Amino acid sequence: MAVTREDVLKVAKLANIAVGEEKLDSLASELNSILGHMEALSRVDTERVPPAEGLSSGGARLRGDHGPADSLASAPVTFAPEMRDGFLIVPRLATHDGSQERSP
Amino acid sequence: MRLHHQRASDAAHKLLAQPLSECVACVREGGAVPVDLVGAAFDRADDVGAGRESLNIFTSTDRDRATEHAKSLAAHMGLAEAPGNLAGVPVAVKDNIATLHTPTTCGSRILEGYVSPYEATVVRRLHANGAVIIGKTNMDEFAMGSSTENSAYGPTRNPVDIRRVPGGSSGGSAAAVAAGIVRLALGSETGGSVRQPASFCGVVGVKPTYGRVSRYGLVAFGSSLDQVGVLGRTVEDAAIGLEVIAGCDPLDATTADVPVPRYELEKKAGLKGLVIGKPREYFPEGLDPRVAHECERALDAFRELGAVVRDVSLPHTSYSIPVYYIVAPAEASSNLARFDGVRYGLRVMSERGLGGMYEETRARGFGPEVIRRVLLGTYVLSAGYYDAYYKKAQSVRTLIAQDFRDVFASGVDVLFTPTTPTPAFELGAVKDPYEMYLSDIFTAGANLAGVPAISIPVGAAAGLPIGGQIIAPHFGESVMFRSAFALERALAGQYLPGERE
Numbered sequence: 001m002a003v004t005r006e007d008v009l010k011v012a013k014l015a016n017i018a019v020g021e022e023k024l025d026s027l028a029s030e031l032n033s034i035l036g037h038m039e040a041l042s043r044v045d046t047e048r049v050p051p052a053e054g055l056s057s058g059g060a061r062l063r064g065d066h067g068p069a070d071s072l073a074s075a076p077v078t079f080a081p082e083m084r085d086g087f088l089i090v091p092r093l094a095t096h097d098g099s100q101e102r103s104p
Numbered sequence: 105m106r107l108h109h110q111r112a113s114d115a116a117h118k119l120l121a122q123p124l125s126e127c128v129a130c131v132r133e134g135g136a137v138p139v140d141l142v143g144a145a146f147d148r149a150d151d152v153g154a155g156r157e158s159l160n161i162f163t164s165t166d167r168d169r170a171t172e173h174a175k176s177l178a179a180h181m182g183l184a185e186a187p188g189n190l191a192g193v194p195v196a197v198k199d200n201i202a203t204l205h206t207p208t209t210c211g212s213r214i215l216e217g218y219v220s221p222y223e224a225t226v227v228r229r230l231h232a233n234g235a236v237i238i239g240k241t242n243m244d245e246f247a248m249g250s251s252t253e254n255s256a257y258g259p260t261r262n263p264v265d266i267r268r269v270p271g272g273s274s275g276g277s278a279a280a281v282a283a284g285i286v287r288l289a290l291g292s293e294t295g296g297s298v299r300q301p302a303s304f305c306g307v308v309g310v311k312p313t314y315g316r317v318s319r320y321g322l323v324a325f326g327s328s329l330d331q332v333g334v335l336g337r338t339v340e341d342a343a344i345g346l347e348v349i350a351g352c353d354p355l356d357a358t359t360a361d362v363p364v365p366r367y368e369l370e371k372k373a374g375l376k377g378l379v380i381g382k383p384r385e386y387f388p389e390g391l392d393p394r395v396a397h398e399c400e401r402a403l404d405a406f407r408e409l410g411a412v413v414r415d416v417s418l419p420h421t422s423y424s425i426p427v428y429y430i431v432a433p434a435e436a437s438s439n440l441a442r443f444d445g446v447r448y449g450l451r452v453m454s455e456r457g458l459g460g461m462y463e464e465t466r467a468r469g470f471g472p473e474v475i476r477r478v479l480l481g482t483y484v485l486s487a488g489y490y491d492a493y494y495k496k497a498q499s500v501r502t503l504i505a506q507d508f509r510d511v512f513a514s515g516v517d518v519l520f521t522p523t524t525p526t527p528a529f530e531l532g533a534v535k536d537p538y539e540m541y542l543s544d545i546f547t548a549g550a551n552l553a554g555v556p557a558i559s560i561p562v563g564a565a566a567g568l569p570i571g572g573q574i575i576a577p578h579f580g581e582s583v584m585f586r587s588a589f590a591l592e593r594a595l596a597g598q599y600l601p602g603e604r605e
Contacts (some may be wrong), residue, residue, distance in 0.1 A: 010481065015437060015442060016483040017475055018463035019434035031480060035536055037425045041496050044503065052328075052500030052505060052552075061361070063354050073204050079218060081451035091444055091458045 003031045109414050112143035120144045122342045124193060124287045125368070131192035131234075138174035138192030142236050143193035145285050146170075152263060152283040159281045160260045163199045164207050164240035170194070189348055196280040196289040197228060197265070199240040200247055201332065202310045202321035204229050207441065210323050211243040211255035211273075214443050214450045214469025224321020225356065226290060226332050226349040233348045236364075241276025241289060245471045247297055247325045250543035251534065254473045259531055264306055264569060268528040271301030271364060271543075274335065278305040280336045285552035288345045289335045294326045296523075296547025297429050298333035299559035300360050303523035303571025308342045309335045311547075314554035315360035315578050317346075318353035324439040326432040327358075329551045332354045346581065347469055349545060362579050367492035370586035375411035378587065379517050385421035394520045398563030398570040403520060404562030405594040406587075416516055418507040421549060422502050423603035428548040429541055430484050437481030443469065464560075476537060505553040511515045512577040518587050521546050523559040523571035546573060558588050562595060 005024040008031065016057040019027065082089040119127050130136045130416030136140050146167050148478040177192055200210045202220035207214045230237065246255035252260040252275025262270040263283040270279045274291030276536060278301035281289050291298040293311040302309025310333050316334045324330060332349060350364045361410045383401060387396060403413050404596035445465030447453035454460025470478070484493035511519065525545055534540045550557040555578055562572035572591070 004482065011479050011482045011486060012463075014486065015478050016441070016459075016462040016466055017470070018467035018477065019475075027479065030476060030537060032482065033495075033536075034429065034476075034541075035483075037538055038430060038493060038497075041423060041426050041430075041500055044420070044423060044496075044500050046496060046499035046503070046525070049499045049502050051495055052501040053498075056240045059525075062370050063357065067280070073223075074219070074221040076447070077222070079221065081445060081448070086326060088446055091453065091461050093458045095509075 003028050003035065109143065109146065111149050112140050112307050114139040114288075116144040117147065118355050120194070120287070121284060123338060124190070124336070124344050125304045126191065127193060127287065127350035127399040131274065132187060136192065138177045139171055139232075139237060141192050142170050142174040142194045144239060146541060148283070149285045152406070152536050153284060154280070154283065154421035155395045156258060158261070159256050159263060159266070160242055161276045161283065162196070162239040163242050163276070164258050166206050167238075169205060170236050170238045177220055177234055177236070177521065177546045188235070189344060190230065190288070191543060193235050193288065194238045194286050195235045196239055196241050196277055196286045197227065197230075197237050198243055198274050198289070198291045200243060200292055201227060201290055202323070203237060203240065204295050206240060208240065208248070209257070211245040211257060212469065212474070213256045214465070215294030216256070216410040216446075217452065218449050220321070222321065227321065230290075235348075238286065241274070241280055242446040242543050243276055244273035245474050246323070246436070247273040247292055247294055247475050248436070250296070250300055251529075251531075252301070253531060254471055256471055261531070262528050265407050265528065265567065268530050268568070269304065269509050271304035271344055271528060273297040273301075273544050274300045274333070274430050277311065278302050279309055281305070281307045281337055287337045287341045290349070290467060291335050292322055293331050293333045293551060294329045294432055295551050298572070299523050299547050299573060300543060300556060302335055302559045303569065304528035306564070306569030307335055307337055308561070310342050310346055312350060312581060313548060313556045314345060315349050315358055316355040316362070316456050316556065316579065316581065318351075318354055318408065320355035320488060326435040327439060328541050329432060329595050339558070339592045340371060342558070343370070343585050360579070365582045367581060367585045371589045372584055373589070374410065375406065375587060375590045378583075379515055380406050380410040380411050380413050380587070381416035381511055381516035381519040382413055382510070383416050383418045383421065383519055383521060387416055390527045391522065393528065394565035395570055398565070399520070399522045399572050400589060402562040402572045402595065405591060406520065409594055414516060416511050416514070416519070418549070420500065420503045420507050420512060423577065424504055424549040424552055425541055425545055427497045427500050427504065427552060428479070428544065429554070430493050431501060433473065433477040434482070436492050437485065440474070440478055442515045443504050445491060461576070472528050473537070489562065491605070501552050504549055508553040508575075508577075510553055515577075517583055518580070521573045521575065523547065524572040527565055527568035527570055540584070550575050554578060556584055556586050560588050560592055562591070
């Protein structure tokens, strides 16, 4: 299951990370090297072994429905890259016309 | 560090070097004032060269705020209400744990200058117990690394030998304790990130049971593995620290509603009849002879204390690194999706609109190791590879956890192993990613199984500390501390952590 340049490109797209052409070969080689060590797992018979699901017994506890868990000491406007009228502002999708313009 | 502050008294400097219990008692009795202790910690940071140009221990410090906090504590001293188990004690906190007013960067460019609008439960508990946070410590970016060389703010160096790494990812916290700046620091563990640097720096590091300590406010990396841990100069320091931060938290549904015992009460307990398992997989033929030698000496010390050392086996140990480096990156690829330039942190605009902004922000904001792991995690979760990698790894993880359950069910009270395969290596010495991953070979198993473990210094080779690890059953921190206290006492005089200037 060797990782190809195309695989790296596909995975980078899924992970929302821009990867330059010049880095594709080295990343493919690194991932292949790391995944090569993972092949050892294929030697383990896990046919009747369920995958680990959680470490705590009984699952996660539920808390009471008491509204927000915690109040913020500073408003989102103090740390968000761009806000207007209480909304986070993001660029338009590239599929829309005039994508360089900001959303209104 | 600001230069205009007056140097703290000699008495405060001496007190800073004393065990936490004595330090706290002195503050409570009015023999020392917190502001003087905090001043001594900052003086010490200056004296040892904690700054960026030398050890590079902190990502940020705020002496003025810490001083004001310490002054405000003084008002409560001598009053009826208890000032807490860490009254006036300066502590350091890893930079992936949210604090108010000071940045939480995770060692990443993508969060440069980011100040959290809420604080972690563990930080709240430190404050409630009278501790004063003097700074945030350097770390491998998003806790991904074993040497603190992956920080966007430059590598931290080992105070024992400045040419060497302090381990990671909690390298800044381990270095702060080893350099004598603080007696107690918080770190975080996903695969050994507290115990491995503790071992490299000659201090004590604890990874609690999964569910023992709240992760509310800990920036998530691998959610089925992450735990906040403590680093202390001695076992007692670490025990006091863990007791403060442990316990059920309504803000973290993964915390368990299990009472927190008084760990420091284990200090004087004996080990007669205690069964200590020596897993053969942790003492392989190729183990560094210096590590093997010191660990065998520790086992001899256990025998002299009346414990029974029994050879045991954890047969799936060799799979813990492949399993860990599938599960942790898979979880990281999901957890780190939130860093996309929309809500906080870095934003890099792109001509390609919203999608381009996501991609450029993440490409520019993340360092090479984080990108490598996010790609790896995305790959093992992607259609066509999920069963072969992720599902397989989770099944083998079941077997690894079963190994621990079986060995403890067989009458073994705790396990003793080396913490790391080698002592601290030189900066830049390990270039291959997988070779770096192997640093976690003796620590990752406890994270995969969720059991508690402690690393304590058991010896040294050519001046480099060597750590031994004690692993206990789920919520067995008491027997873990009992064993660690006794071993530390038995080895005192041969190698005492922190006995370096």
